[in-house]
Amino acid sequence: MGDFLLECSNLNINFGQNHVIKNLNMHLLAGEILSILGPSGCGKTTLLRIIAGLENPSQGNIYLKNHKIFGPNINLQPSNRNIGMIFQDYALFPHLTVEKNILFGISNLEKKIQDENSERVQQLTRLEGLKDRYPHELSGGQQQRVAIARTLATNPTVLLMDEPFSNLDASLRLSVRMEMEQILKSSNTTTIFVTHDREEAFSISDRVAIMVEGAIQQVGPPDQIYFWPNSKESALMSGNCDFI
Numbered sequence: 001m002g003d004f005l006l007e008c009s010n011l012n013i014n015f016g017q018n019h020v021i022k023n024l025n026m027h028l029l030a031g032e033i034l035s036i037l038g039p040s041g042c043g044k045t046t047l048l049r050i051i052a053g054l055e056n057p058s059q060g061n062i063y064l065k066n067h068k069i070f071g072p073n074i075n076l077q078p079s080n081r082n083i084g085m086i087f088q089d090y091a092l093f094p095h096l097t098v099e100k101n102i103l104f105g106i107s108n109l110e111k112k113i114q115d116e117n118s119e120r121v122q123q124l125t126r127l128e129g130l131k132d133r134y135p136h137e138l139s140g141g142q143q144q145r146v147a148i149a150r151t152l153a154t155n156p157t158v159l160l161m162d163e164p165f166s167n168l169d170a171s172l173r174l175s176v177r178m179e180m181e182q183i184l185k186s187s188n189t190t191t192i193f194v195t196h197d198r199e200e201a202f203s204i205s206d207r208v209a210i211m212v213e214g215a216i217q218q219v220g221p222p223d224q225i226y227f228w229p230n231s232k233e234s235a236l237m238s239g240n241c242d243f244i
């Protein structure tokens with residue numbers, strides 16, 4: 001166990017005969033954005049769901065801030081992990097306004113703290129002027145900012161994002177991505193960001209992890225992965241595709 005914010009060791013999960021996560025090891029440093037880049041079906045969503053506590057691995061350990069949250073005799077409930085997850089479709093409540101969506105996850109807190117948190121994340125995500133709108137009255141990029149605001153209001157130790165730009169028009173993706181990077185960096189939010197799009201992965205992250213068939217093939221800063229892929233799979237994912 002190192003001095004990491006999050007550490008997964010030797011994770012395995014099977015769905016029937018399908019061995020989806022295979023002896024997977026990874027760690028996360030405080031404040032960093034790590035992207036997990038891999039082809040569709042390699043197990044990225046499953047890995048996020050395991051970290052959030054929504055799936056139980058058949059084997060392995062997970063540590064959060066040096067406390068074991070999953071292991072042979074330990075399985076901390078999702079609600080006690082303080083991990084925020086943003087799903088592909090944002091999963092906003094359609095019948096609640098922007099502000100009510102944000103307050104929903106922190107309704108257990110004292111009213112004054114709720115309002116402070118809500119105010120803080122609305123500023124961070126520039127949603128102040130939109131707080132009384134309903135999700136259907138927002139653009140895709142704005143909806144995504146609400147999803148981020150709602151999660152950041154809970155002060156998660158780690159934020160997990162599953163292909164967060166895949167529902168946006170191509171013309172919006174770049175600006176929304178830059179906006180999100182700005183939000184994550186200015187709030188110093190430790191994030192795991194999953195994508196199958198190498199440009200997204202390389203542009204947004206401090207480190208990139210290449211995932212192939214349920215395991216991490218290579219991890220490093222974007223330029224290192226790009227210029228020194230350690231395998232054919234890494235090279236294919238990072239776009240360096242002349243094999244000799």
Ligand SMILES: Nc1ncnc2c1ncn2[C@@H]1O[C@H](COP(=O)(O)OP(=O)(O)O)[C@@H](O)[C@H]1O
Nearest residue numbers: 015018020038039040041042043044045046047
């Ligand atoms: N709950 C489940 N039950 C059975 N198979 C699953 C389940 N979740 C995922 N899988 C399978 O695990 C593999 C990896 O899926 P997933 O984690 O969604 O990949 P990715 O997000 O990288 O596209 C796929 O073969 C998928 O069919």
Ligand SMILES: [Mg+2]
Nearest residue numbers: 044045046162
């Ligand atoms: Mg997925």
